[in-house]
């Protein structure tokens with residue numbers, strides 16, 4: 330096989346992503362309560378001390394620096410900052426100031442996510458994202474964080490994967506609060522859209538009040554490449570199109586247009602959404618085959634293609650081409666730059682991780698050559714961590730974590746990724762070395 334150098338645009342940013350609950354340890358929120366219910370986490374584990382990142386962030390950021398990362402995406406744990414409604418923990422706010430300073434001191438740009446799946450218990454008890462007031466209950470926390478961190482050069486992410494929160498929590502019942510109700514799923518998606526608007530507005534207002542130049546703000550969406558199980562069957566084609574519209578497009582089109590889409594319950598223009606998207610954070614892992622003969626809402630899926638490699642535990646198929654198609658469709662529809670905020674694979678086979686990253690970057694490069702504007706690429710994740718319902722049973726880290734000793738050991742993929750960063754892309758040599 331002949332390879333050519335695939336060099337990325339000048340200024341392209343490389344790094345990795347993580348979230349508070351999955352790495353920090355010691356969090357008390359709706360997820361830590363959920364983990365206590367037998368059967369909710371497949372390996373019976375809990376986030377407990379996770380990777381102890383709360384205490385070891387400097388060690389982890391040393392690794393990110395050594396591994397050449399230019400950006401690190403992480404989330405702030407809302408339940409630490411506001412453990413009771415309108416009660417603020419200044420020492421916890423200061424903790425995140427130190428986290429941001431630690432990254433900047435290592436020349437790694439912080440990308441801050443305000444909400445990554447978890448909620449404080451008081452918020453859960455007030456109805457969580459089903460409460461019509463939820464977007465405004467979220468806003469004061471966003472303002473506090475913006476006030477603390479606006480003096481630093483950071484990039485802002487508002488909500489991580491709103492449709493994952495909505496579908497896994499309220500349609501398939503696998504995430505808290507474990508509800509299975511299509512109507513409620515759409516209501517939650519709508520409230521998360523409004524919460525995104527509230528978060529962006531709070532951040533913008535703080536910068537405005539302080540006379541600072543406006544920062545880059547983005548929501549982060551999860552996308553999947555929906556494919557008809559039978560490409561000749563009109564109903565399968567239509568179902569794939571419908572799910573693409575619902576899952577990949579409806580929410581982000583609302584954030585960009587400022588109008589709550591009809592499919593999410595409508596409601597017209599929502600002022601806080603105006604000017605809330607500087608770029609789209611895109612998380613892509615896999616494709617999804619769908620069949621009109623099966624009950625998708627009941628979680629029925631066609632069999633996987635046995636010839637494709639899979640992600641550990643989650644069983645996602647490795648399907649890099651889907652990345653190319655999704656990036657093209659987002660760009661052609663919205664003309665808003667894309668930042669690839671998560672891509673990676675859970676596996677103990679690190680040679681598979683190397684192949685996964687290269688094969689996906691080839692597709693990203695292909696999209697860039699087509700004219701898609703891509704600002705950067707982050708591997709999920711810097712270290713192994715607590716993989717939600719899969720516990721510690723899926724290993725996404727460039728860096729292995731020994732959960733007995735908490736020792737960190739960079740994998741070969743971490744060094745391969747460093748080479749990619751140094752070259753600002755995939756040289757023919759890297760592709761030959763890892764794909765042959």
Ligand code: BGC
Nearest residue numbers: 348489490493551612709716
């Ligand atoms: C989430 C991460 C998660 C990863 C792998 C994304 O949906 O943002 O929290 O660990 O996928 O499942």
